[in-house]
Amino acid sequence: MTDLFDPRHAAHLDEVDALPTRRDQFLIPRHGDGEQAYFVGNSLGLQPRGARAHVEEVLDAWATRAVEGHFTGEAQWMTYHTLVREQLGRLVGARPSEVVAMNTLTTNLHLMMVSFYRPTAERPAIMIEAGAFPSDRHAVESQIRFHGFDPDTDLIEVAPDEPNGTLSMSAIEAAIREHGHRLALVLWPGIQYRTGQFFDLPAIVRLAHAHGARCGFDLAHAVGNRELALHDSGVDFAVWCHYKYLNSGPGAVAGCFVHEKHADADLPRFAGWWGHEPATRFLMAPEFKPTPGAEGWQLSNPPILGLAPLRASLELFDEVGMDALRAKSLRLTGYLEALIHERLADVLQVVTPAEPERRGCQLSLRVAGGRDRGRALFEYLAAHGVLGDWREPDVIRISPAPLYNTHADVLRFARTVEAWRDAA
Incomplete structure (x- = not known):
């Protein structure tokens, strides 16, 4: 049985994806010795490398x-x-x-x-x-x-x-x-x-x-x-x-x-x-x-x-074309939703409609326990290089952008939430 939380599974999904990532055509913010997991394309998209030219x-x-x-x-x-x-x-x-x-x-x-x-x-x-x-x-x-x-x-x-x-x-x-x-x-x-x-x-x-x-x-x-x-x-x-x-x-x-x-x-x-x-x-x-x-x-x-x-x-x-981007968006967002349902339903409630045709890249997530607990999770994620954004009164927005986000990014978000919960 496939373990959705296994990094090898996320890596395989990225390897066989019908639309290879264009991540190398963007400048990814750093976190420590690595890259950020950046899910804020719904607020400010990353810089394309071609912009400077x-x-x-x-x-x-x-x-x-x-x-x-x-x-x-x-x-x-x-x-x-x-x-x-x-x-x-x-x-x-x-x-x-x-x-x-x-x-x-x-x-x-x-x-x-x-x-x-x-x-x-x-x-x-x-x-x-x-x-x-x-x-x-x-x-x-x-x-x-x-x-x-x-x-x-x-x-x-x-x-x-x-x-x-x-x-x-x-x-x-x-x-x-x-x-x-x-x-x-x-x-x-x-x-x-x-x-x-x-x-x-x-x-x-x-x-x-x-x-x-x-x-x-x-x-x-x-x-x-x-x-x-x-x-x-x-x-x-x-x-x-x-x-x-x-x-x-x-x-x-x-x-x-x-x-x-x-x-x-x-x-x-x-x-x-x-x-x-x-x-x-x-x-x-x-x-x-x-x-x-x-x-x-x-x-x-x-x-x-x-x-x-x-x-x-x-x-x-x-x-790339919007049809291919939308198809990949469905895969990334679907994976994110599956991870939440698999192990994180006690922490996160998905506010965004479940029907794929009624949403885009973004999943709006309400944290169980109210605003203070939600802010605590949001700040923990940011401190660990996983950046979403906060919308009052109680929503964390996570938006896997198909041009530069990957299944590995999505898994990193889920595993960081899991680590926060288990440490509480």
Whole structure:
């Protein structure tokens, strides 16, 4: 009988895995004489080794060509943002014209709500999940107030209805049905940051549209984690960051999707000169002529040094493909869950849905005994080179990223938890 906790078993799983690890293409933080077991790609992905070359290419162009770097070289800065456009489109299931890398996530969310949250006295409401990421809730509440409405009545938060704080599709459907006549916008996560629950995007879009509301998504925890089909789903807009599973560095340039059905729509927007059509941008005319598609929502010229690491990361995703990454993610997360059930069920409760189709890389784990005991385990793990992250009030998030995590990493986590328990 196979011993799941045997290091030889984990090593064998890594040896025969259908997708060999790309771990050697990342810089792994050290711990003592070895490497960390790093499970925080859902917060900040590791640095691809190729990132430095792309950044240095920009620095060298700046040093040797200065302003001429905008117009010369294969990676000239005038069109630099287009170097990631096709890869981003493939990653999120969109057409190249529907995506753009720009700004930061919450900035993009506000820009999208300028266009897609158009409240009226009859339809003033925005629907989000209860316990949404604070930045999203702040943005939504401020937009409601900005338009002269009251968040106490016009911010609708759908409460969890499942035992571990997750949401059933029936609860979402019931909430949209109940409030549909008042909804201007449904804004939902692709993956809920605290629980790790993945949602059925096409189903939510259909429900929102059937009740006359626009539908957008915050995909911060879903991009690079789950396969997405934004174009086919009919999503009106989506926003995300690139510093989590997309490994593009702290504060990395974010991403945005606008469905092509809105490409030429006369939507209100906050305009800036980089959203102006390229052919006439430098005529410096006062009239704004937006670029068709997502690029028409750009404001300023992009930060080239900030975009450079994204190129390195997208090259890896393009090389491997999301189907293969998702398959490996299922193997790693399934192994983690099996280890917990095998010996650690008295310590860890898995909050994330058990059904693989309802989750991504992340398992959110609640430690038996309450917050203080949970913090104690979290700190013990970190002291022993196993890094997850803590989310109040009582959750440790462990996210095996398939590009660089291994079955051996997962086993190391489980054995460290076991050692902590047995020493208590």
